[in-house]
Amino acid sequence: MTTRGACFITLEGLDGAGKSTHISWIEDRLRRAGVALLSTREPGGTPLGETLRELLLHRPMDLRTETLLMFAARNEHWRTRILPALEAGQWVLCDRYTDASFAYQGGGRSLGAEPVRILEDWVQQGRGPDCTLLFDVPLETARERLAQGRAQTDRFEREDEAFFERTRQAYHARAATDPDRFRVIDARRSIEAIRLELGGILDGLLRTRGYAPATLDPV
Template identity: 55%
Template sequence: MSSAKSGYFISFEGLDGAGKSTHIESFRHLMQDRFPDMDVMVTREPGGTPLGEQLRKLLLEAPMNLETEALLMFAARREHIAQVIEPAMDAGKIVISDRFADASFAYQGGGRGLSVEKLNDLERWVQGRADGTLLQPNLTILFDLPGEVAESRRSQVRAPDKFEKMDLDFFERVRQAYLRRARANSNRFHLVDATHTTEAIWNGLKQIQINF
């Protein structure tokens, strides 16, 4: 069953430095060219709303208890869904989000060690719908590469936030959590080998078929 109402929901996922942000705006233009009768918008998590952006700053900079971190992530997500994603989907738009709930399972779950049971509870609460289904992307594009490669790329472009300062073992746990999530939801995930060149990755992205 499609997780869309009348629109289409795409998420970009992967380690910071994997290249998702490099391609997301180009992918928006690609979708706009393919579907000229639909509005295409890009948003991000944490963030996407005025409140979400305030929470983003706290989440990326302030030290906090792991469960507080997860609750704030999902609080920002609830606001994002209510204020941005669901209204856009109802209006028939294509929504492309730089991260969604899979990131919480990867970072707070795999990386930081929060139990999957608690994350599942938060996911059902925040993304649950009246018909009993969960709001999930129709398509999740996962940029996969080893943590040390991502770290090398990040160090060349910006100062690290609190997550990016974590060690390589943390990022390997995040990566493996993403891959487990992809295997469990193979009908939704499209895996990108992010060790390839930017050109090769883009050529692969252009081959992705979107089916409404």
């Protein structure tokens, strides 16, 4: 194990699961531990990726086009930002990554996992996140939060309940195949309870890579 090594962390979950509530807190905790951190998102993360994000979130398109554009943005992101950061010893925190394609395109849109896996292998060549935090809530909770929190919704957020139920099931299927990487977070709980759990997970990652856990840790 490399002392003070890099780490690639991703956040996943249904729209409305609440993961965005904790991103800044996670960033702060890692930086206070002395981590050089790249915080980014998908789709997006690069100038080209942000252009493709606007198309993906707001323009109707064929499912295959959607999936290919997701991976076009991801390839640019991986090659120009994420991989160079990791190779330089930085940590990377990414709001969604390839597991989202397995969940939303593979599950929600019923494309199936195999086309997504082929693209994953082609773009990432066997490399991926070290830890994935999957924020999980029942569908009704996610939909209720989404309705309360957004003035405008994108075309994914406007999908019906069956779509989101398939998406959630696909996330759970992914987590079941890789339990060492996934940490399923029960996001129905209070912010304080969730952050207590997140803090323990992050402290474990920090220790294994040669960092002391952050101090003065407000929730």
